[in-house]
Amino acid sequence: MCVIRAHQDHDYEPATFPDRGDKEKFLETVNTFKIDNDKELHLLKGTFRSELINTVTDKLKEKKAFEEWKEIVLSAIRS
Numbered sequence: 001m002c003v004i005r006a007h008q009d010h011d012y013e014p015a016t017f018p019d020r021g022d023k024e025k026f027l028e029t030v031n032t033f034k035i036d037n038d039k040e041l042h043l044l045k046g047t048f049r050s051e052l053i054n055t056v057t058d059k060l061k062e063k064k065a066f067e068e069w070k071e072i073v074l075s076a077i078r079s
Contacts, residue, residue, distance in 0.1 A: 018026075
């Protein structure tokens with residue numbers, strides 16, 4: 001019988017707890033999952049950084065090429 005007064009007509013089930021081996025397997029799975037996610041996140045950050053650096057480098061090259069073109073055009077106009 002249930003020990004709660006309002007539940008006197010209920011039967012109770014004894015609480016069961018997972019054994020130590022199951023707990024350790026579960027924690028190992030969780031830790032492995034975290035490690036895998038951390039590795040993937042690190043790889044994605046590295047890829048993002050390299051893409052960002054490449055984009056900035058390309059834009060700077062374009063700007064430099066435009067500045068050189070502008071100087072050529074201005075010198076042609078002046079002469």
